[in-house]
Amino acid sequence: MSLFLFYRQIRQRKKYHTIALTDYLTNSLNRRGIMQIADNLLANKPASIAIVDLDYFKNINDQFGHDTGDLVLIKFAQAAKNTLGENDTFGRYGGEEWLFVLNTLDSQEINNTFENLARNLSKYCSNIDALPSNITITFSAGVATGNAKSNSLDALIKQADKQLYKAKENGRNQIIID
Structure with missing residues (x-):
């Protein structure tokens, strides 16, 4: 009986741990989850960090409702x-x-990955009935690549964020890699 209770307790802890790291709407990692994974990966080797922002997302929520905005996030x-x-990975x-x-x-x-993502996003969002066919969902991305000198998550996020704002200032719907 003790062994059963111990096993059940372990299973419950894993469940709660997963819930704590998962975004309930999109079933992807949440901020805490993706930050942990990024930190762990960067501790072992350089990687690239990208911040991606859906273009004009507020307009989708305002024009078509938050339910449609939620569908866009899910897609x-x-x-x-x-x-x-x-x-x-992403979160x-x-x-x-x-x-x-x-x-x-x-x-x-990196560029190929985001071009493929843009194509897939367009295809997935075309199945959202509430969006008119002339609406295309796009995103802007800023990417920072790690190296032996600069591999801290905070530094890479700051650099990726700068690149994201350049992409937005330059008209959105683009990827800027540092």
């Missing part, structure tokens, strides 16, 4: 899950912002 998470390589950083941890430093590979 983005699905598109990202089906686009990323097995060693890459909801806050609102419509996402943090990506890419296990590459190659800018062409």
